[in-house]
Every structure is written in structure tokens, then in C-alpha cells.
Amino acid sequence: xxxxxxxxAKPQGFIGKYVFxxxxxxxxxxxxxLALFAVLVAMVLSWLxxxxxxxxxxxxxxxGMLSPxxxxxxxxxxxxxxxxxxxHGTLMIFFVLTIAPQSGFGNFLLPLQIGARGxxxxxxxxxxxxxxxxxxCVLLSPFFISDGPPITGWTAYAPxxxxxxxxxxxxxxxxxxxxxxxxxxxxxxxxGSVNFMTTTLSLRARGMTxxxxxxPCWAWFLTAVLSLLSFTVLLGACILLMMDRVAGTSIFxxxxxxxxxxxxxxxxxxxxLWQHLFWFFGHPEVYITILPAMGIVSHxxxxxSRKPVFxxxxxxxxxxxxxxxxxxxxxxxxxxxxxxxxxxxxxxxxTMVVAVPSAVKAFNWMGTMWxxxxxxxxxxxxxxxxxxxxxxGGLTGLFLAQPPLDAYLxxxxxxxxxLHLIMGMVVIFAIFAGIYFWFPKMFGRLLNETLGKIHFGFxxxxxxxxxxxxxxxxxxxxxxxxxxxxxxxxxPLVPLHQFITVAALVVGAAQFIFLFNFFWSxxxxxxxxxxxxxxxxxxxxxxxxxxxGNFPGALPKVYHGAYEYSVPxxxxxxxxxxxPEEISAS
Amino acid sequence: xxxxILTPSKPSPPGDCVPPPGKGNDGGGGGQGGRGGDGSRGxxxxxxxxxxxxxxxxxxxxxxxxxxxxxxxxxxxxxxxxGDWVHTAIPPILYFNTLVLISSSLTLELSRKALxxxxxxxxxxWLYLTIALGILFLAGQFVAWRELAAxxxxxxxxxxxxxxxxxxxxxxxxxxxxxLALLYLVFRRRQIIAVPRKRIAVDVTAIxxxxxxxxxxxxxILLMVKL
Numbered sequence: 001x002x003x004x005x006x007x008x009a010k011p012q013g014f015i016g017k018y019v020f021x022x023x024x025x026x027x028x029x030x031x032x033x034l035a036l037f038a039v040l041v042a043m044v045l046s047w048l049x050x051x052x053x054x055x056x057x058x059x060x061x062x063x064g065m066l067s068p069x070x071x072x073x074x075x076x077x078x079x080x081x082x083x084x085x086x087x088h089g090t091l092m093i094f095f096v097l098t099i100a101p102q103s104g105f106g107n108f109l110l111p112l113q114i115g116a117r118g119x120x121x122x123x124x125x126x127x128x129x130x131x132x133x134x135x136x137c138v139l140l141s142p143f144f145i146s147d148g149p150p151i152t153g154w155t156a157y158a159p160x161x162x163x164x165x166x167x168x169x170x171x172x173x174x175x176x177x178x179x180x181x182x183x184x185x186x187x188x189x190x191x192g193s194v195n196f197m198t199t200t201l202s203l204r205a206r207g208m209t210x211x212x213x214x215x216p217c218w219a220w221f222l223t224a225v226l227s228l229l230s231f232t233v234l235l236g237a238c239i240l241l242m243m244d245r246v247a248g249t250s251i252f253x254x255x256x257x258x259x260x261x262x263x264x265x266x267x268x269x270x271x272x273l274w275q276h277l278f279w280f281f282g283h284p285e286v287y288i289t290i291l292p293a294m295g296i297v298s299h300x301x302x303x304x305s306r307k308p309v310f311x312x313x314x315x316x317x318x319x320x321x322x323x324x325x326x327x328x329x330x331x332x333x334x335x336x337x338x339x340x341x342x343x344x345x346x347x348x349x350x351t352m353v354v355a356v357p358s359a360v361k362a363f364n365w366m367g368t369m370w371x372x373x374x375x376x377x378x379x380x381x382x383x384x385x386x387x388x389x390x391x392x393g394g395l396t397g398l399f400l401a402q403p404p405l406d407a408y409l410x411x412x413x414x415x416x417x418x419l420h421l422i423m424g425m426v427v428i429f430a431i432f433a434g435i436y437f438w439f440p441k442m443f444g445r446l447l448n449e450t451l452g453k454i455h456f457g458f459x460x461x462x463x464x465x466x467x468x469x470x471x472x473x474x475x476x477x478x479x480x481x482x483x484x485x486x487x488x489x490x491x492p493l494v495p496l497h498q499f500i501t502v503a504a505l506v507v508g509a510a511q512f513i514f515l516f517n518f519f520w521s522x523x524x525x526x527x528x529x530x531x532x533x534x535x536x537x538x539x540x541x542x543x544x545x546x547x548x549g550n551f552p553g554a555l556p557k558v559y560h561g562a563y564e565y566s567v568p569x570x571x572x573x574x575x576x577x578x579x580p581e582e583i584s585a586s
Numbered sequence: 587x588x589x590x591i592l593t594p595s596k597p598s599p600p601g602d603c604v605p606p607p608g609k610g611n612d613g614g615g616g617g618q619g620g621r622g623g624d625g626s627r628g629x630x631x632x633x634x635x636x637x638x639x640x641x642x643x644x645x646x647x648x649x650x651x652x653x654x655x656x657x658x659x660x661x662x663x664x665x666x667x668x669g670d671w672v673h674t675a676i677p678p679i680l681y682f683n684t685l686v687l688i689s690s691s692l693t694l695e696l697s698r699k700a701l702x703x704x705x706x707x708x709x710x711x712w713l714y715l716t717i718a719l720g721i722l723f724l725a726g727q728f729v730a731w732r733e734l735a736a737x738x739x740x741x742x743x744x745x746x747x748x749x750x751x752x753x754x755x756x757x758x759x760x761x762x763x764x765x766l767a768l769l770y771l772v773f774r775r776r777q778i779i780a781v782p783r784k785r786i787a788v789d790v791t792a793i794x795x796x797x798x799x800x801x802x803x804x805x806x807i808l809l810m811v812k813l
Binding site: 005006117118120121190193194195197198201202203228229231232233235236237239240243247248249250251267268269270273276277280549554 | 630631632633634635637638641642645646648649650652653656657660663664667668669670741742745748752756
């Protein structure tokens with residue numbers, strides 16, 4: 001009995017083609033454009049924060065009109081500073097760093113790289129994007145209510161996040177909306193993870209064994225496992241917090257809380273419980289952001305070194321080790337919470353252990369490049385920049401992993417510098433590398449390499465210029481999340497803050513070079529061939545952009561691993577995965 | 587020089603119809619089913635291997651387990667730390683509801699058995715009974731909540747009652763999802779009976795339903811334990 005073929009998503013009208021599509025390529029681009037919009041909004045928020053830190057008495061143009069309660073006369077109030085910080089962090093971590101590498105690139109590329117016509121569950125995929133979009137709208141909606149967004153940071157620590165409107169501006173409906181947005185985001189991410197895992201396990205082409213998978217596919221798969229297990233914990237935590245806020249429970253609220261002169265009639269709850277639940281999610285979350293980035297960079301570095309990934313198996317196992325260990329180190333965010341020093345010791349040791357597979361990867365990227373015939377395309381430059389920032393940011397993490405050092409450095413700018421280097425800059429560099437690499441495949445046109453290199457120069461140097469000084473600020477004891485640097489020991493540091501602000505604004509402006517390049521090339525860039533980079537993976541065997549159904553004709557059969565570059569005796573310096581050319585397995 | 591390895595596709599699972607190999611340019615893809623196009627219909631897209639749906643539902647169940655594990659650990663911690671924990675006595679109707687849910691799992695299995703024997707009428711009727719029992723369970727849970735309210739125990743009365751309401755409500759929401767899935771099966775019963783491949787929908791719904799049953803038993807034991 002012949003079973004009917006599955007329908008290949010064919011474009012039907014504007015809505016069916018671009019809005020409610022089940023085509024994974026469209027959905028991947030929808031996520032990518034959502035992340036692009038989110039990063040612009042979050043970047044502007046960071047500019048406002050930085051301007052306030054450097055020049056708190058200077059009125060910011062237009063802001064007084066846009067936020068009359070938060071910034072009367074263009075001067076940001078302390079509470080509004082915290083609101084900006086909260087939404088900046090939430091947007092960047094969830095809607096940029098979690099979405100772009102995984103849901104953006106992953107949705108577009110996973111079926112192509114494994115040789116499938118689409119994701120396993122296309123309608124679920126469509127649903128998850130629109131839930132994510134809904135979450136985005138809900139997250140930004142507090143800017144339009146009188147109290148504004150919440151002030152508790154992306155970490156939403158109890159008890160401030162649990163006490164309700166008496167906690168301050170934004171702690172009423174603003175915090176409720178934040179919780180709803182994050183809850184929706186958790187749901188969408190978990191459903192997306194089901195799709196990624198099912199697709200990778202079930203839809204690989206003939207000959208595509210697990211050990212022939214391109215590294216991004218491994219990374220997307222393992223990230224999906226991490227998401228599946230950690231975002232549900234965040235969902236549970238958000239439900240519990242919502243109960244404290246609206247149902248009168250005392251899960252995170254201790255006895256004796258006096259807020260704004262009012263004694264709260266709750267008791268028995270534990271703010272520490274929120275921290276444990278949040279960071280049990282929060283630490284895997286940062287690995288969720290970086291694992292796909294690592295996969296993407298491995299792929300790009302190999303292509304532009306014209307060499308196989310150094311120790312492919314070690315790269316796979318280290319991805320697994322990092323993912324596994326990421327669930328065991330959450331306490332390093334809580335060293336100063338009063339935990340038993342032996343517990344602190346255990347978390348510290350495990351945190352240092354995570355550095356081992358990370359170092360394996362860093363050495364392997366360098367090993368991949370060593371002796372290769374390097375091609376310094378913009379994508380390669382951003383990939384190398386990724387390795388540089390990964391080492392720098394990672395090393396600062398080792399400082400923070402020591403409880404005695406963290407006792408001093410916790411809640412200082414050292415942490416801010418660390419997290420922006422290792423998470424902000426590192427993952428953003430991987431996203432840029434991925435965009436410069438896959439733009440031809442996604443849109444059928446080439447980005448301008450000269451503009452790309454200028455963009456790289458500003459961004460790479462800028463990353464260090466902005467965030468290295470923050471490490472010094474932290475060592476000087478500059479606390480984070482302060483909107484006013486008026487203490488006697490902070491006033492001398494203001495000039496350094498001003499320097500950082502100027503650097504941030506310059507680097508921010510340089511991003512418009514990228515935006516111009518992106519949108520101009522979208523319409524006017526030179527046409528891209530099927531395989532402009534001479535890469536080996538399956539997405540480079542199809543037209544740019546790929547048609548509905550991805551592979552015109554039959555699905556590919558895979559004969560080789562993903563990194564057959566400079567194979568001795570081969571016809572060219574690369575052998576594509578679906579090429580029947582025989583090569584010696586050495 | 588060794589020949590490059592071409593790993594053959596996995597054999598199709600039993601019960602899945604596999605056509606004889608077609609022309610050379612047919613889609614070979616996922617490995618099962620779907621004769622290739624004759625050129626005029628465009629490239630072929632073989633149906634998703636049935637095992638994929640099973641993998642998907644087990645993965646989804648792993649995430650649901652993680653949610654209830656997180657809530658369990660929050661509950662245990664909250665119970666231990668403050669000395670203000672009051673154990674909520676289980677309303678007796680909960681035991682009846684448990685029997686109802688277990689029965690619904692049995693009726694669902696009877697429904698699947700009937701489907702395997704292609705007894706379409708019996709399949710539908712056991713399915714209706716399963717749905718009815720599921721709704722009866724939810725109604726019983728609602729009665730339990732009203733019983734607690736009558737005793738003056740609400741969600742914010744004490745931490746024990748908070749978690750009682752939370753866990754039973756979280757389970758009820760997921761069970762409601764299961765009922766919607768069963769209603770979908772009823773809606774599509776004709777195709778399910780006619781096309782063997784579509785029976786996977788019944789299989790994955792059953793896996794989900796039985797898991798909800800097991801989860802309920804776990805929650806009941808957890809709520810019975812005096813922390």
C-alpha cells in the first residue's frame with residue numbers, strides 16, 4: 001500500500017508564504033528578523049543607561065517626551081534606570097541570544113544540513129514562532145502603561161518581584177506582564193526543542209550518521225536537550241512567583257517584610273528558593289546561548305581554514321560534557337547568598353571543570369586554523385573574534401568561580417564585564433559570523449565584504465574597549481545596577497564610565513554599517529551561486545535561496561563527513577558530503 | 587583506497603507499508619514509504635517515519651516531567667524550611683477520581699485493541715467512554731476543590747494548601763490537553779479507521795494519556811505524604 005507523500009510547503013499568497021508559513025526557512029528568517037529588531041531595541045535601551053551613567057545631569061533629547069514619568073525633563077529616574085536595565089537584559093538574553101543562534105539559524109539550516117525537506121513538525125514550528133512573537137509583544141507592553149516595566153532585572157529576584165505594586169514602579173502590572181511574557185517564551189522554547197530533537201533523530205538523509213553531522217547540527221540538538229530540561233523549570237518558577245503575586249501564597253515571601261512602611265502579612269517563604277529555581281534554569285540558559293554559537297564557529301573556521309575540524313569527535317563530546325555539566329554549577333551565581341562553604345567549594349570545583357571541555361574546544365579551533373590556508377572573509381574574521389573573546393571572557397569567569405574572589409566581585413562591574421564579554425560579545429560574534437556566512441544561501445545575494453570588514457574592525461576592537469574597562473571598575477568595587485555614581489569612592493570612576501559610554505555609542509553607530517550592508521545587499525547585492533564559499537555541507541548543494549522542499553529532485557545520499565577539506569588525492573580542495581567521490585579514510 | 591561508507595537506511599518498522607523500490611530518481615529520504623514523483627508532481631517528500639511521532643511525544647513527556655520535578659522540589663524545600671507547613675488532608679473524592687482515571691486508561695487500551703482488530707464501532711465507543719471518564723475526573727477534581735473551600739482551605743490558606751491546589755491544577759490543565767487530543771481522535775475517527783498510518787495518532791495520544799495517569803498517581807502519593 002503506497003502512503004501519500006507529505007505536502008511540501010508551497011507558497012500560497014502573501015499570508016501563507018510570509019506570515020503563517022510552515023516552511024522552516026521562512027520561520028527561521030522570521031525568528032532572525034525578530035532577534036534583529038529585539039537587539040536594536042535593547043541596544044538603544046543600553047545607550048540610554050550608559051548616557052545616564054556618564055552624564056546623569058544632562059537631559060537626553062526626546063526622552064522626556066517619550067517617557068514623561070520615567071524620565072521627566074529627559075533625566076532618568078533611578079527606578080526607570082532599573083526598568084531599562086530589566087528590559088535590556090530580558091530582550092538580549094531571551095529574544096536575541098536564545099532565539100537567533102538556535103531558532104533562527106537552526107530552523108533555517110537544520111533540515112538543509114541533515115538532508116531533509118523540512119522539520120519533523122512544521123505546524124508546531126509555526127505555532128512556536130507566533131507564541132514567541134506574542135511573548136515579545138507582551139514583554140514590551142509595560143512601556144505603554146503608566147507604571148512602566150519592572151525594576152527587578154532579568155533575574156526578577158524575590159522578594160522584590162513577589163511583593164506586588166508596593167515594591168515600586170513597574171512592580172504591579174509591569175512585573176505581571178513580564179512573567180506572562182517569559183512564561184509564553186518558555187512554552188514556545190520547549191515546543192521548539194521537541195521539534196529540533198525529533199527532526200535530528202528521525203529525518204537525517206541516507207548515509208548521514210550521527211558522526212557525519214555538521215557540528216552546528218550537534219549543537220542545535222544538544223541545545224534543544226538543555227532547553228527542554230531547563231525552560232520547564234523556569235516555567236515552574238514563574239508560576240510560583242505569579243502565585244505569590246496574585247494568589248496570596250508565601251512561597252518566596254518571608255515573614256516580617258516591611259515594604260514602603262507597610263508590613264506584609266506573609267510568612268514562611270524563601271527568597272533563596274527563587275534563586276535556586278531561577279539559576280537552575282539560568283546557568284543552562286547561558287550554555288543554550290553559546291552552544292549553537294560554538295557549532296556555527298566550528299563550521300565556519302573549518303571552511304575558511306580549508307581543514308577539517310580538529311578532533312571532530314572531541315568537539316562532539318565536549319559539547320555533550322559542557323551541556324551535562326551546565327546543570328551542576330548554578331550555585332556559582334549564589335556564592336554570597338550564605339550557602340555552606342563546602343557547597344560553595346563543590347560548585348566552584350564543578351565550575352572550573354566546565355572550563356576543561358571549553359578549553360578543549362578553544363584549542364581545537366586553534367588547531368583547525370593551524371597550518372590551514374586561511375581565507376579571511378568577514379565570516380572568518382568574526383569567527384576568529386569569537387575565539388578571542390571566548391578565551392578572554394571565559395578566563396574572567398574563572399576568577400568569579402573562586403568563592404573568596406567572588407565575595408568581593410559579586411554584584412560589581414567585573415561581573416557585568418564578564419557576562420557581556422562571554423555572552424554578549426561572544427554569541428553576537430557567532431551570529432554575525434553566521435549571517436555573513438549564510439546570507440548568500442538565505443537570500444541568494446552576497447554581502448559586501450569591504451563593509452563587512454569595517455564592521456568587524458569596529459565591533460571587535462569596540463568589544464574590548466567597552467568591556468575590559470568594566471573589569472577594572474569591578475576590581476575598584478563599582479557595584480552593578482547602580483544608577484547614581486555619587487558616592488565618594490565612585491565619583492573618581494565616572495570618567496571611565498564616560499569613556500565606556502563614548503565607546504559604546506561609537507560601536508553602536510558602527511552597527512549601522514552592518515544594517516546598511518544587510519538591507520542594501522538584500523535588494524542590490526551581487527547574485528550568489530550555489531556554493532560561493534566552497535563549503536562541504538548539504539545546504540551548499542542546493543540553489544541560493546533553496547526552493548520549497550529544499551532539494552530539487554531526490555533527497556541527497558551522504559557519503560562523507562562534514563569537514564572533508566584538503567583531502568589528499570581529491571579533485572578539489574574540498575569534497576562535498578553528497579559527492580560519490582571515493583577518498584581514503586585515514 | 588577504501589570505499590566510502592554508505593550507511594543503508596533503517597528498515598521500516600513492522601506494520602508500515604513499504605512500496606517496492608521505484609525509479610532511480612525517487613526520493614530516498616527518511617527511508618520509508620512514499621513512492622517518488624513521476625516528475626510532474628515535483629520532488630517527493632516521503633511521509634515522516636512513524637517512529638518520529640513516538641520520539642516526539644516521549645520528548646514532550648520528558649519536559650512535562652521536568653516541570654513537575656521542579657514543582658516537587660520547590661514543595662519539599664518549602665515544607666522543610668519554615669515550620670509552618672500544614673498537611674492538607676486528602677478529600678476522599680480524590681481516591682474515587684483516581685479509580686476513574688485508571689479506568690479511563692483501561693478503556694483507552696480497549697479502544698486501541700478494537701482499532702487493531704479494525705472494529706471501527708468498538709474503537710469509537712471505547713473512545714467516547716474514555717473521554718467521558720476524563721471529564722468525570724476533571725469534574726471530580728473540581729468537587730475536591732469546592733470541598734476544600736467548604737472547609738475553609740483555599741490556595742493561600744497555608745503553604746501546604748498552596749501546593750495542593752497548584753499540583754492538582756497543573757495536572758488538570760495537562761489532562762485537559764489530553765482530552766482535547768482525544769476529541770481530535772473522535773473528530774478524525776473515519777480517517778483513522780480507514781488509513782492504518784493514521785493510527786499513530788491514537789498511539790501517541792495513548793502514551794500521553796497513560797503518562798497523565800501515572801503522573802496523577804505520583805502526585806497523589808506526594809500529596810498524601812506528611813512532609
